[in-house]
Amino acid sequence: MCVAKKILFVVLDGAADRPTAATTTPLRTADTPFLDRLAREGILGIMDVIGPGTPPGSDTAHLSLLGYPVNEVYTGRGPFEAAGVGINVRPGDIAFRGNFATIKDGVVIDRRAGRIDETKSLSDAIRAQLHLDCEFLFKESTGHRAVLVLRGEDLSPRITQTDPKRLGALLQSKPIAKDASSRRTANIVNDFTRQVSLILGNHPVNLERVRTNQLPANAVLLRGVGSVPHLVPFERRTGLNAAVIAATALVIGIGKLTGMRYIPTKGATGHVDSNIDEKVKNVNKALKRHTFVLLNIKGADEAGHDGDFNAKTQFLTRVDEALSNLAIDESTLVIITADHTTPVSLKEHSGDPVPFLIRGKGVRADQTSAFNEYIAARGGMDRIYGHDMMPVLTDLLGKGVKFGA
Amino acid sequence: MCVAKKILFVVLDGAADRPTAATTTPLRTADTPFLDRLAREGILGIMDVIGPGTPPGSDTAHLSLLGYPVNEVYTGRGPFEAAGVGINVRPGDIAFRGNFATIKDGVVIDRRAGRIDETKSLSDAIRAQLHLDCEFLFKESTGHRAVLVLRGEDLSPRITQTDPKRLGALLQSKPIAKDASSRRTANIVNDFTRQVSLILGNHPVNLERVRTNQLPANAVLLRGVGSVPHLVPFERRTGLNAAVIAATALVIGIGKLTGMRYIPTKGATGHVDSNIDEKVKNVNKALKRHTFVLLNIKGADEAGHDGDFNAKTQFLTRVDEALSNLAIDESTLVIITADHTTPVSLKEHSGDPVPFLIRGKGVRADQTSAFNEYIAARGGMDRIYGHDMMPVLTDLLGKGVKFGA
Numbered sequence: 001m002c003v004a005k006k007i008l009f010v011v012l013d014g015a016a017d018r019p020t021a022a023t024t025t026p027l028r029t030a031d032t033p034f035l036d037r038l039a040r041e042g043i044l045g046i047m048d049v050i051g052p053g054t055p056p057g058s059d060t061a062h063l064s065l066l067g068y069p070v071n072e073v074y075t076g077r078g079p080f081e082a083a084g085v086g087i088n089v090r091p092g093d094i095a096f097r098g099n100f101a102t103i104k105d106g107v108v109i110d111r112r113a114g115r116i117d118e119t120k121s122l123s124d125a126i127r128a129q130l131h132l133d134c135e136f137l138f139k140e141s142t143g144h145r146a147v148l149v150l151r152g153e154d155l156s157p158r159i160t161q162t163d164p165k166r167l168g169a170l171l172q173s174k175p176i177a178k179d180a181s182s183r184r185t186a187n188i189v190n191d192f193t194r195q196v197s198l199i200l201g202n203h204p205v206n207l208e209r210v211r212t213n214q215l216p217a218n219a220v221l222l223r224g225v226g227s228v229p230h231l232v233p234f235e236r237r238t239g240l241n242a243a244v245i246a247a248t249a250l251v252i253g254i255g256k257l258t259g260m261r262y263i264p265t266k267g268a269t270g271h272v273d274s275n276i277d278e279k280v281k282n283v284n285k286a287l288k289r290h291t292f293v294l295l296n297i298k299g300a301d302e303a304g305h306d307g308d309f310n311a312k313t314q315f316l317t318r319v320d321e322a323l324s325n326l327a328i329d330e331s332t333l334v335i336i337t338a339d340h341t342t343p344v345s346l347k348e349h350s351g352d353p354v355p356f357l358i359r360g361k362g363v364r365a366d367q368t369s370a371f372n373e374y375i376a377a378r379g380g381m382d383r384i385y386g387h388d389m390m391p392v393l394t395d396l397l398g399k400g401v402k403f404g405a
Numbered sequence: 406m407c408v409a410k411k412i413l414f415v416v417l418d419g420a421a422d423r424p425t426a427a428t429t430t431p432l433r434t435a436d437t438p439f440l441d442r443l444a445r446e447g448i449l450g451i452m453d454v455i456g457p458g459t460p461p462g463s464d465t466a467h468l469s470l471l472g473y474p475v476n477e478v479y480t481g482r483g484p485f486e487a488a489g490v491g492i493n494v495r496p497g498d499i500a501f502r503g504n505f506a507t508i509k510d511g512v513v514i515d516r517r518a519g520r521i522d523e524t525k526s527l528s529d530a531i532r533a534q535l536h537l538d539c540e541f542l543f544k545e546s547t548g549h550r551a552v553l554v555l556r557g558e559d560l561s562p563r564i565t566q567t568d569p570k571r572l573g574a575l576l577q578s579k580p581i582a583k584d585a586s587s588r589r590t591a592n593i594v595n596d597f598t599r600q601v602s603l604i605l606g607n608h609p610v611n612l613e614r615v616r617t618n619q620l621p622a623n624a625v626l627l628r629g630v631g632s633v634p635h636l637v638p639f640e641r642r643t644g645l646n647a648a649v650i651a652a653t654a655l656v657i658g659i660g661k662l663t664g665m666r667y668i669p670t671k672g673a674t675g676h677v678d679s680n681i682d683e684k685v686k687n688v689n690k691a692l693k694r695h696t697f698v699l700l701n702i703k704g705a706d707e708a709g710h711d712g713d714f715n716a717k718t719q720f721l722t723r724v725d726e727a728l729s730n731l732a733i734d735e736s737t738l739v740i741i742t743a744d745h746t747t748p749v750s751l752k753e754h755s756g757d758p759v760p761f762l763i764r765g766k767g768v769r770a771d772q773t774s775a776f777n778e779y780i781a782a783r784g785g786m787d788r789i790y791g792h793d794m795m796p797v798l799t800d801l802l803g804k805g806v807k808f809g810a
Contacts, residue, residue: 025769050808052789053796057809070809077810108554224810345407345767349807351800352769373769374785383787 003398004333004361007240007292008283010323011065011251013058014301014342014353015316016373026300026309026344027355027372034324035336035357035371042334042359044368047389048351049340055349057252058301060378061339062254066294067238067390075157076226077250078183082147084253089228094155094185097224098146099163100217103171103197108164112144113213119146121205122217132188141249146220147351148192156182156227162193163221171219189222216373235257238394240292245282247274251296253387260294272299272315276322284327296339296368304342312344330365333360333396335389353383362396408803409738409766411690412645412697415728416470416656418463419706419747420721421759431705431714432750432760432777435721439729440741440762440776447739447764449773450786452794453756454745460754461791462692463706467659467746471699472643472795473636474717481631482655487552489658492542494633499560499590502629503543504568505553505622508576508602513569517549519620524551527622534604537711538593538631546654551625553597560586561632567598567628576624592629601625638664643799645697650687652679656701665699677704677720681727701744709747717749738765738801740794741776758788767801 015041017025022049049064050056059077060070078095089095102110123140130136134152140145153308156180162171171193177186197219200206206216236259245253245263247270252262265282268273276297286293297319328334337356340349340353355369355376378381384392394400422430438462455461455470464482465475483500494500505524507515528545535541539557546552563583567576576598582591602624605611611621638649650659650668650809652675657667670687672680681702691698702724708717733739742761745754760781773786782788789797799805 020767023770046787051577051796052793053798053800053805055800055805055807057807060809074809343767346803348803349805350803351796351805377769377771377785377787378783383789 002361004331004396005193005289006332007393007397008287008326008328008332008334009065009292009294010334010336011027011062011294011296012300012316012319012336012338012342013296013298014118014304014349015338016341016352017304018341018343018345018350018352020122020309020345025162025373026316027311028374029313031318032316032320032371034320036355036369038334038336038359039371039375040369041355041365042357042361043366043373044355044357044376044379046263046353046373046377046379046383047356047386048335048353048383049386051354051385053351056340056352057349058250058339059254061386064386065337065339065389066234066254066258067387068258069387073229073231074226075229078147078226079228080253080257081141081224081249082149082253083256084249084251085139085141085147087139087147087149089149091228091230092155093228094150094157095226095228096148096222098148099221100144100146101221102215102217102221103219106170108169108171108221110215111163111165111167111221113217114209116144116217119144119217122200122203125199125203126196126220130192130195132191133184134188144217148220148222150185150188154181154184156185157225158182158274159186159189159225161223161225162189163223165223171221192222193219228257231258234292235259238292238390240394241290242292242294242313243286243290244294244296245279245286246294246296246298248296248298251294253340255294260289270298270363271302272311274299276319277325280322280325287328287332301342305347306346307347309344330361333358333393335393356381356389358393358396360396407766409736409801410696411504411692411737412798412802413692413731413733413737414470414697414699414742415697416467416701416738417705417721417724417741417743418701418703419709419745419754420743421746421757422709422717423746423748423750423755423757424550425554425714425750427750430778431717431721431780434718435725437721437725437776439725441774443739443741443764444762444776444780446770446773447762448771448786449760449762449776449781449784450769451743451758451778451784451788452761452791453758453788454791456790457758458756460756461745463655464659466791467656467701470560470742470744470794471639471659471663471789472792473663474792477800478634478636479631480634482629483552485658485662486546486629487554487633487658488661489654489656490544490546490552492544492552492554494554494662495556496633496635498633499555499562500631500633501553501627504626505549505551506624506626507620507622511575513572513574513576513624513626514517515620516568516572516626518622519614521549521622524549524622527605527608530604531601531625532606537596537598538589541785549622553625553627555590555593559586559589561590562630563587564591564594564630566628566630567594568628570628576626587592597627621628633662639697640664643697643795644804645799646695647697647699648691648695649699649701650684650691651699651701651703653701653703660699675703676707677716679704681724682730685727685730692733692737706747709749709751710799712749712752714749723743735766738763738798755809759767761786761794763798763801765801
């Protein structure tokens with residue numbers, strides 16, 4: 001067998017960084033003997049997931065890495081979150097991410113309603129009592145999170161969000177239509193905000209929360225509006241039968257919307273405490289039935305957003321240990337990369353290139369012997385774009401799409 | 406403070422080169438301890454200012470480096486020269502660069518009228534006596550140079566130039582309209598050429614020149630025709646409050662047309678004898694009031710055009726000495742690059758990539774320890790395009806424009 005047959009695509013979410021004062025990064029500091037071995041055996045490079053200097057969102061980054069033309073298919077994050085929490089969205093649906101929040105006299109006083117944890121009965125009430133001028137689906141997600149999907153004719157994502165994104169601001173109860181054809185959608189969303197406040201205001205859960213000095217969840221703030229895109233199934237694009245293993249709704253949703261099989265993992269949380277070992281076990285199982293497995297490990301991104309260098313470093317050390325139990329040989333092409341840089345110095349995504357490595361049959365192994373931002377820049381792949389990654393990988397499988405004769 | 410706050414963008418005009426027989430370049434030969442220190446502390450790469458193998462003009466190069474989409478905004482050099490010599494051009498104006506020249510029996514016998522130096526009274530005569538079928542502005546520039554701006558309805562830059570660009574050729578008195586809608590402009594320019602010859606032919610300055618055996622400036626050759634583009638102000642694009650320090654009208658004009666503050670420098674000539682120390686003093690002052698300073702140093706380009714390896718090398722040594730007086734620390738992101746390669750072997754711009762370095766907070770410093778075409782190709786930035794440079798820099802300031810969520 002002269003070419004690899006399968007692909008394991010590992011996204012260490014937000015793992016890349018910028019140097020701190022000590023000229024180092026978590027990836028450079030973490031103890032990663034397994035990744036370093038893959039680096040020795042494989043080829044490295046740096047990658048502009050969207051473009052040089054453009055900070056990617058996690059959504060656009062994953063779409064680009066999977067080979068989708070983000071500029072054409074992406075209008076907002078909502079659709080992927082909605083698919084991720086299990087709503088069976090359809091192309092054309094308008095989807096939002098939502099937060100249960102606390103408002104008082106029209107002002108947002110807590111964007112997470114005191115980090116409320118259990119919202120099922122609140123969501124039940126919304127589903128039962130809400131009446132909108134179009135079909136809708138509403139579902140609670142983890143913690144204070146939820147999603148709203150509007151379905152019907154003449155709906156548009158070209159409206160502003162109701163979430164002011166900061167405390168003390170007025171709830172933008174009336175979203176602004178960005179063009180005349182979006183007025184109807186803006187009115188429906190306005191109706192949603194108004195009715196939800198009435199439904200939740202006197203809900204027993206909230207009365208009990210107020211009685212026990214907790215903030216009531218008496219509003220739902222919406223953001224990330226997007227139109228559900230028509231995505232050509234990943235298998236039709238690549239010939240690969242794909243599974244996704246991830247904890248965050250977003251990545252699960254992208255997997256579902258591209259037709260991947262989602263394999264849930266017990267104890268996978270998307271935080272630094274996630275059960276990565278269990279994920280790796282699932283990967284080993286999935287590789288027996290699938291020719292492509294997307295594994296997203298989220299913790300490093302979270303530590304980056306928290307600005308916690310040590311937590312990020314320790315998490316990456318733990319990731320390396322877990323990955324060392326991968327049951328893969330040269331016949332599986334393994335790619336390790338990040339979807340974006342999340343510098344602890346910025347606590348936000350940045351547009352710095354991310355390092356990547358590819359190991360498996362057919363790669364032109366270079367002289368590198370460690371996996372980090374610095375070594376990768378000296379790797380044999382030089383610098384590529386995120387949307388080039390899937391063509392490179394499928395070509396390594398001997399499935400490149402020839403242009404010309 | 407975890408990110409740099411300001412940008413100093415240094416363009417060593419035409420400084421890059423190709424190897425001579427001795428496999429070396431002026432940048433490699435020059436004594437540049439300051440640039441080498443920046444290289445050690447920063448990150449290097451090579452850059453296709455326009456595209457691989459495409460020799461950039463100084464105009465398109467600077468526009469691209471500043472992040473403007475040259476393919477959309479650039480129709481010719483005239484508009485930038487005109488703005489640079491102080492004409493308050495408006496979008497839609499048609500502008501030309503001009504040369505005072507000597508013609509005899511309709512043939513160009515000297516494109517620079519014996520390198521005439523003082524043309525103010527000739528220009529005054531043109532302004533006073535010329536009558537065109539549209540509003541016009543004419544202004545002398547340094548030496549034999551001048552600019553012409555046509556203003557009004559139905560004007561077009563799609564005409565050929567009147568400057569034949571070589572001796573012994575007929576003055577192209579009647580420029581050719583490239584399409585029907587450009588005929589009016591061609592006729593106006595024809596009128597300009599005809600009237601200017603009459604106005605200058607018997608001008609006292611020329612009579613005196615002939616009497617003293619100097620070539621008369623009895624014609625104005627036009628080239629570089631372009632339509633003044635609408636350029637979104639640099640500050641609106643980047644959030645940076647910018648100043649430009651340069652000697653050449655072109656770069657000053659680009660600065661003015663993008664809304665930068667132009668800071669004149671005493672003794673800055675654009676030649677190898679330029680007062681670079683004075684420019685550096687001005688940079689140090691400008692960085693106190695501005696968050697972006699563009700410094701163009703022209704001499705190396707001139708030496709390249711002259712094919713003078715030693716002059717180019719000595720100039721770069723002198724540049725390094727002057728730059729070592731920059732009052733900058735890590736909180737100012739400094740970028741050093743060239744707008745294009747001007748090989749002494751070609752005496753013209755070439756399409757070779759140019760080296761660049763970035764030093765300041767947040768850059769992933771690489772292993773390089775000198776600044777030249779060879780070392781830069783091994784740098785941690787690998788290879789980027791000119792139009793990616795500004796997004797990379799603003800992202801390093803923590804002002805990257807995120808795509809996605």
